[in-house]
Amino acid sequence: MASLDSAIAHEKRSIDRKAIIQKFAALAGLVLLVIAFSLTSGAFLTMSNVVTIALQTSTIAFIGIGATVTIITAGIDLSLGSVLALAGVVAAMAAQMGVPVPLAFLIGVATGGVCGVFNGLVITRLKLPPFIATLGMMMIARGVALQITGARPVSGLPSSFGTLGNDSLWRVLTETANGFPKIVFPGIPYPVILMAVLAIIMAVVLRKTPFGRHLYSIGSNEEAARLSGVKITKVKIGAYVLSGLMAGVAGIVLMSRLVTGQPNEGVAYELDAIAAAVIGGTSLAGGVGTISGTIIGAFIIGILRNGLNMNGVSSFTQMIIIGLVIIGTVWIDQLRNRR
Numbered sequence: 001m002a003s004l005d006s007a008i009a010h011e012k013r014s015i016d017r018k019a020i021i022q023k024f025a026a027l028a029g030l031v032l033l034v035i036a037f038s039l040t041s042g043a044f045l046t047m048s049n050v051v052t053i054a055l056q057t058s059t060i061a062f063i064g065i066g067a068t069v070t071i072i073t074a075g076i077d078l079s080l081g082s083v084l085a086l087a088g089v090v091a092a093m094a095a096q097m098g099v100p101v102p103l104a105f106l107i108g109v110a111t112g113g114v115c116g117v118f119n120g121l122v123i124t125r126l127k128l129p130p131f132i133a134t135l136g137m138m139m140i141a142r143g144v145a146l147q148i149t150g151a152r153p154v155s156g157l158p159s160s161f162g163t164l165g166n167d168s169l170w171r172v173l174t175e176t177a178n179g180f181p182k183i184v185f186p187g188i189p190y191p192v193i194l195m196a197v198l199a200i201i202m203a204v205v206l207r208k209t210p211f212g213r214h215l216y217s218i219g220s221n222e223e224a225a226r227l228s229g230v231k232i233t234k235v236k237i238g239a240y241v242l243s244g245l246m247a248g249v250a251g252i253v254l255m256s257r258l259v260t261g262q263p264n265e266g267v268a269y270e271l272d273a274i275a276a277a278v279i280g281g282t283s284l285a286g287g288v289g290t291i292s293g294t295i296i297g298a299f300i301i302g303i304l305r306n307g308l309n310m311n312g313v314s315s316f317t318q319m320i321i322i323g324l325v326i327i328g329t330v331w332i333d334q335l336r337n338r339r
Helices: 002-040 047-072 080-096 101-125 130-149 159-166 190-208 210-220 222-227 232-258 269-279 291-310 315-338
Strands: 172-175 181-185
Touching (some): 047 080, 047 190, 047 210, 047 232, 047 291, 080 101, 080 130, 080 232, 080 269, 101 159, 101 232, 159 190, 159 232, 190 210, 190 232, 190 291, 210 222, 210 232, 222 232, 269 291, 269 315, 291 315
Antiparallel strands (some): 172 181
């Protein structure tokens, strides 16, 4: 047992080194993107655009954190976008029926958690591959969201429903000579603050708790983790519950920004989430990944989209560019794993 623990510790140190190298590589890429786009567009580094980038990136970051947790276990969650939509419309419908908005948001997040429990049970009890299990949930969650709303937006929501998604901390307004309000400082959007808080919490969970260490050990070598006493089933279910909860958070934030419940939102968002995790250094082979790296990956995707938009690049070309970035990143990860 002592030799097994020593082997696991040695493997963990090796994994930590790989994660640090990949994280700094992603950070260097992020800096280069910022420099490149600031040179091609004078409006790129304005305060309003920086806030816009952070706000748009927050949704990718939320579900990216969930994707990171599952990928670390050598799994994957393809249902994130659909769970986002279901959680958001459930929260919107609850608010529409008169439930206090904070409670409606909690119901939405809990809906994401329930979907995560379903994913975890199907994977651990029915022994289905994560790809198939979460693909099934992707269809189920989207279908339920469309069914309960009649495929129509949930509207007529109270104004307070939009506070989380649209208000900011420390926003400074002044009045012009004509009596119209003028934004002096746009403030820090609440979704960005929530993103930072959840990222810190999840980083601590992964690095400082037994649950987090067990996630890495399962992804590195599931059989060795089982022999060392890790409760594989509980940890895996916990990983998918966390992923579902993060999708639920993304859902309520996105629907709050829209002030409507849109059952068609979140299509292909899981691809952005997985891309953010992989670009940030999370290995699809499992056992490697950090929350900070995923946040960097999310900002790389957000800045790429924003900068390309400012330079007049079509959305179709953007998809090609981001796809090539993902392929290149995974290829580099595979080369490193072979070594």
